[in-house]
Amino acid sequence: MSEKTVKLLNPHLETAPSDYLYHLDINVANTGDTTELQHKFGDVKFICVGGTGSRMRQLALYLRDVLGVQESGDPVDLCERGQRYAMYKVGPVLCVSHGIGSASFSVVLHELLKLVKYARCQEPVILRIGTCGGLGVPPGTVVATKNAFNGLLRNEHEIAILGQRVVRPAQFSEDVNKDVIAFGVDANDGFQTISANTMGTDCFYEGQGRIDGAICEYTEKDKMDFLQKCHDLGIRNIEMEASMFASVTQKVGVKAGDVCVTLIDRLKGDQVSITMDQKHEFEQRPFLVVGRYIMKLLQQ
Numbered sequence: 168m169s170e171k172t173v174k175l176l177n178p179h180l181e182t183a184p185s186d187y188l189y190h191l192d193i194n195v196a197n198t199g200d201t202t203e204l205q206h207k208f209g210d211v212k213f214i215c216v217g218g219t220g221s222r223m224r225q226l227a228l229y230l231r232d233v234l235g236v237q238e239s240g241d242p243v244d245l246c247e248r249g250q251r252y253a254m255y256k257v258g259p260v261l262c263v264s265h266g267i268g269s270a271s272f273s274v275v276l277h278e279l280l281k282l283v284k285y286a287r288c289q290e291p292v293i294l295r296i297g298t299c300g301g302l303g304v305p306p307g308t309v310v311a312t313k314n315a316f317n318g319l320l321r322n323e324h325e326i327a328i329l330g331q332r333v334v335r336p337a338q339f340s341e342d343v344n345k346d347v348i349a350f351g352v353d354a355n356d357g358f359q360t361i362s363a364n365t366m367g368t369d370c371f372y373e374g375q376g377r378i379d380g381a382i383c384e385y386t387e388k389d390k391m392d393f394l395q396k397c398h399d400l401g402i403r404n405i406e407m408e409a410s411m412f413a414s415v416t417q418k419v420g421v422k423a424g425d426v427c428v429t430l431i432d433r434l435k436g437d438q439v440s441i442t443m444d445q446k447h448e449f450e451q452r453p454f455l456v457v458g459r460y461i462m463k464l465l466q467q
């Protein structure tokens with residue numbers, strides 16, 4: 168297999184007679200022949216992932232315009248029958264939803280990594296286009312993640328495997344981070360795009376130090392001390408996927424980046440209270456940044 172295809176770290180896959188990407192409802196023939204998948208997905212160079220199917224559909228429509236892909240009509244959800252995640256293909260870009268949090272995202276991430284391996288995609292890059300809370304930056308700021316911290320404020324990801332705690336580093340590709348800023352930002356955007364550290368937590372409420380969840384056993388001061396500690400570590404946004412995403416992609420050597428727009432400044436409050444119209448406008452911002460980045464890389 169060529170140098171540029173994805174190499175996974177699972178020897179069992181080499182001898183498995185067939186594989187069913189259950190949540191995507193994509194089958195690998197039991198002859199092991201992946202020709203069909205290569206025809207359908209072999210040209211994929213970028214996989215954009217984000218929380219919801221509707222946002223990924225909007226992104227697919229947006230990228231049609233940006234990339235000049237001549238398609239009309241509704242984008243087709245290629246994973247509709249799986250009923251878990253949505254997937255749209257626009258030329259060399261897949262737009263795929265991942266739900267909320269690392270648990271949901273890791274399921275589709277494993278299956279997407281297997282898909283790009285079977286389809287023999289050449290050096291695919293995976294980009295998360297998400298929403299997040301901000302730390303000391305105005306709502307609407309776009310943050311491209313430098314280092315991903317977990318909820319323990321460590322630049323790593325922890326997972327229980329066979330009853331053991333396994334800790335892996337959580338580093339995103341420096342190239343992707345640099346290029347997103349270099350190629351994705353326009354001085355006339357009217358919003359800021361910054362490169363900074365991100366904390367990915369396993370809980371939106373207590374995990375992110377909110378005092379408005381169903382349970383809270385700390386004071387407002389404890390919360391502010393924690394958020395200040397995060398700020399001191401260079402963390403400027405908080406979401407729920409970064410450390411898992413960085414660690415899984417790093418482990419298999421696939422380049423990845425996390426580009427999220429802040430909906431709230433957590434140094435000022437806990438409730439996301441922007442209007443739905445504002446939220447929709449903010450959600451387009453990472454589209455602009457990532458759209459330009461993808462265009463530039465495709466032209467190189």
Ligand code: R2B
Binds near residue numbers: 267268297299408
């Ligand atoms: C940001 O927003 C979602 C929670 O509201 C979650 O997916 C995340 O990381």
Ligand code: URA
Binds near residue numbers: 405407430439
């Ligand atoms: N998503 C998060 O995970 N946290 C926020 O504060 C806002 C969006």
